[in-house]
Amino acid sequence: MRVAIYSGNIPSTTFIENLIKNISSSGIKVLLFGKKFREVKYNENVEILDTPDSGLELLFFIIKESVKSIFRNPAKYLKTLRKIFTGDRGFKNKLKELGMMLPIINNQPDIFHIQWGKTLQKNPYLFELLSCRFALSLRGAHINYSPLNDNALAESYRKYFPVIDGFHAVSEAISAEAQKYGADSKKIKVIYSGVSDEFRNVKAEIRSDDSGMLKIISIGRYHWKKGYHYALDAMKILIKNGQEFKYTIVAQGEVPEEILFMLDDDELKSRVELKSGMPHEMLMKELSESDMLILPSVEEGIANVVLESMALGIPVISTDCGGMNEAISDGIDGFIVKVRDPELLAEKITELSNMKTDIKEKIILNARNKIKEKFSNENLKKGFVDFYASILKA
Incomplete structure (x- = not known):
């Protein structure tokens, strides 16, 4: 096949x-x-x-693939030219499309x-x-x-x-x-x-920090559907309640103005760190050094970072969006909160941070077992x- x-x-x-x-x-x-x-x-x-991206290399590639296609099926080659060179996408774009299409036609799966x-x-x-x-x-x-x-x-x-x-x-x-x-x-x-075995084979340990500083992390990209502004609203509530924490957002792309505006608040700015996207290995190290992952999204499929977090033994709090409740059973192997509800998110963060070690260990074990059974x-x-x-x- x-x-x-x-x-x-x-x-x-x-x-x-x-x-x-x-x-x-x-x-x-x-x-x-x-x-x-x-x-x-x-x-x-x-x-x-x-397929080469552009220039003479692309041109020679198209000539080579065209010769193959003409010998194998001249009628199909002519049909390909007609389809791609119809319309007003610009000659360079059409050449790139031809370069993309010819190797597929010549090597049909x-x-x-x-x-x-x-x-x-x-x-x-x-x-x-x-x-x-x-x-x-x-x-x-x-x-x-x-x-x-x-x-x-x-x-x-x-x-x-x-x-x-x-x-x-x-x-x-x-x-x-x-x-x-x-x-x-x-x-x-x-x-x-x-989820790769490299995550499942890591021994889960609850992080110990004598400073009492709670380390919270979110990972993704900058987009409205990721709900980071709701997470920042939750952080404001934690500050008001006297919770010591450091919230790290690791995300790709340009930081939205809305996020920058919210971080004008000095108290919030001192507790939130924005990090650019990084290689996966570094990302997993960042995750493994956190106390919990929060997913404040408005929309998701099933976030892979949540599955990797569960496999690593990092407790997860996620909004009830998309298929996230297919990955997390609330209170059993993680926590589910309503979408767009900073108050409930802050409440759940506090609950998890104050949770007895034996209960937290049970949740971590349940999460790792779910990954092994359902997401292997x-x-x-x-x-x-x-x-x-x-x-x-x-």
């Missing part, structure tokens, strides 16, 4: 790289198309068919697995130029709120969802959202993210092997 994992970037995000690693280790041949940003080592079942929903809008001719089966992963923002703010994207979903052969949903909640745009429930398989790489690997097999049998 040959499966293309298409995100457009090589390497891709941590969870897509984890998918590549796991399905290739099962014996499936994995093809990677797109732009390569750096060298990355995979096992022998992974083949990289990257059995299944073309699209990782991001917006690809359907950006590259609609995939469905006309390829004769393979199509799978689509339903992930977070691309399903939960992007189509609500973009009518053209929503229309592309309504047009192409009915022709997708199989959908992978990261949660039951996101599966329900996708069905609003025409995804067939019978074709959707919920496969939860897998073994489950992910089996889930995708079965998912791909069902698509080919349909």
Whole structure:
């Protein structure tokens, strides 16, 4: 079986790289198309068919791939040219699209697995130029709120969802959202993210700090849906209540003006630290040195950082958004609070910080056991092997 994992970037995000690693280790041949940003080592079942970004290198690449395509299927090559060079996207953009498309046509997989929903809008001719089966992963923002703010994207979903052969949903909640745009429930398989053994094998220890300083962390990117301003409102309440703490936000992107404005408050500014995105290994070290992770989001699929935190033994407080209640059972292996409720978030932070050690240890153990049973790489690997097999049998 040959499966293309298409995100457009090589390497891709941590969870897509984890998918590549796991399905290739099962014996499936994995093809990677797109732009390569750096060298990355995979096992022998992974083949990289990257496209140069620009310049003479791209031009020579297109000539080479065009010759292959003309010899193999001249009619398909002419159809590809007609599809890509129609419209007013600009000649350079059309060349880049041709460079992206030709290696896919010349190396067609059995299944073309699209990782991001917006690809359907950006590259609609995939469905006309390829004769393979199509799978689509339903992930977070691309399903939960992007189509609500973009009518053209929503229309592309309504047009192409009915022709997708199989959908992978990261949660039951996101599966329900996708069905609003025409995804067939019978074709959707919920496969939860897998957490690497490197996290599960770390011994959970409750951090001890004689200073009484509570270390709180949030990790993500700067976007309104991440709800950081609600978290900062909760921190103001903690200050008012006399709680000693340090709140660290590790996030990618430009800091929003709203956050900077809130941090004009001297008391809050002295207790909040903003850190830029960092390599995953450093991020996990930052997380492991914290007392708790809070996820104040308004929308999520299932946040991978929450799963990694649970695996590391760091207690989690999350808002009840998206599929987060599929990962956390409130009071059993973490805590769930209402969305947009700083008072309740502050109350839960205080409750967790004052919790007896034996109760906290039980919650940590329950969280680690849930990761092992529900969010393991073994489950992910089996889930995708079965998912791909069902698509080919349909």
